[in-house]
Amino acid sequence: MQTTKIRAAITAVGGYVPETVLSNKDLEKLVDTNDEWIISRTGIRERRILREPGKATSDMAVKAVENLLEKRGISADEIDLLIVCTVTPDLIFPATANLVTHKLGTSKPWGFDLAAACSSFLYGLQVGAQFIQSGTHKKVVVCGVDKMSAIVDYTDRNTCIIFGDGGGCVLLEPTEEDNGIMDAILCSDGAGAEFLHQKAGGSLKPPTHETIDAREHFVYQEGKTVFKFATTNMADVSKKIMDRNELGSDDVSWLIPHQANKRIIDYTAEIMGLPEDKILMNIERYGNTTSGTLPLLLWDYEKELNKGDNLILATFGGGFTWGSMYIRWAYNS
Numbered sequence: 001m002q003t004t005k006i007r008a009a010i011t012a013v014g015g016y017v018p019e020t021v022l023s024n025k026d027l028e029k030l031v032d033t034n035d036e037w038i039i040s041r042t043g044i045r046e047r048r049i050l051r052e053p054g055k056a057t058s059d060m061a062v063k064a065v066e067n068l069l070e071k072r073g074i075s076a077d078e079i080d081l082l083i084v085c086t087v088t089p090d091l092i093f094p095a096t097a098n099l100v101t102h103k104l105g106t107s108k109p110w111g112f113d114l115a116a117a118c119s120s121f122l123y124g125l126q127v128g129a130q131f132i133q134s135g136t137h138k139k140v141v142v143c144g145v146d147k148m149s150a151i152v153d154y155t156d157r158n159t160c161i162i163f164g165d166g167g168g169c170v171l172l173e174p175t176e177e178d179n180g181i182m183d184a185i186l187c188s189d190g191a192g193a194e195f196l197h198q199k200a201g202g203s204l205k206p207p208t209h210e211t212i213d214a215r216e217h218f219v220y221q222e223g224k225t226v227f228k229f230a231t232t233n234m235a236d237v238s239k240k241i242m243d244r245n246e247l248g249s250d251d252v253s254w255l256i257p258h259q260a261n262k263r264i265i266d267y268t269a270e271i272m273g274l275p276e277d278k279i280l281m282n283i284e285r286y287g288n289t290t291s292g293t294l295p296l297l298l299w300d301y302e303k304e305l306n307k308g309d310n311l312i313l314a315t316f317g318g319g320f321t322w323g324s325m326y327i328r329w330a331y332n333s
């Protein structure tokens, strides 16, 4: 007897970005930089910042999930599991997932946070998919949200030009059709930790007056080294997943790449043999929202995606962490 394979399919997308815009011109007033340099070296024109006092990552996740629930026509009580992918949790504990479900007015889903820097959302999708494929869960929400402005040093021109706030989420449901999450390659190498990290605030270096004076609670990045690894690894892993699934460049409908730097994205697309019109990009408007970039792309471009389209998601981030995922899109919006 042949059993039908159950796959996890994305069946709805939600998103949220804060209203406040921080443009390159605004940054010129904070650090020694200029609009032309930022656009030509990164592709970023502006980013969104969550300015309201008392608002955090959970508040953006709640808005994104509410958006998703409304579009799918279901209530928060119908979610079985909620995974919040983030490097900027509201608190060290409890998990942001607990705060999000509470703010959604439910205690039905269980949930947890997942941190893998800019690869968090891709890792989260793969984790969420296992619960669907095993048949134990019917509705899994995976959020990718970050309030990077909480850990960005606005006196450091190497990092403050890059990051922004925002994020999105997807609903995973079982399908017996030949679509959904088809394959994933996820990688990590802790040798890269020294090039992109936050020095203090964890158990290694708890907060002290000294760590604050030394500005160690912010993102630290050796840009050139990260750029080199990001370019090579994101391109390699994207090509690898194409080859493993016997996809030629004509078979790929869309590249959905992490939005860290337009130059990294262009190189990845070149190695994959993809023309510019197959690359989804919104780095110009949001910058790098870390865990938020991939769901924000799905949210922004949802209407362009058609059932049966072959999507390659690709990412690279601190850790180092990186990976790619092959998704056959499951619905027309």
Ligand code: COA
Pocket: 032, 033, 034, 037, 038, 041, 042, 118, 157, 158, 161, 222, 223, 224, 226, 227, 230, 260, 261, 264, 288, 316, 317, 318
């Ligand atoms: N404005 C103006 N000049 C700047 C600047 C800024 N914001 N930041 C750096 N510069 C200067 C440097 O001081 C340097 O000047 P010098 O040549 O006189 O020493 C020059 O610009 C080139 O600096 P460099 O660091 O080589 O720039 P770059 O082309 O590598 O771009 C990054 C810097 C950060 C944009 C780029 O390295 C990058 O995108 N790295 C990877 C980011 C990433 O992917 N991060 C997250 C992974 S998820």
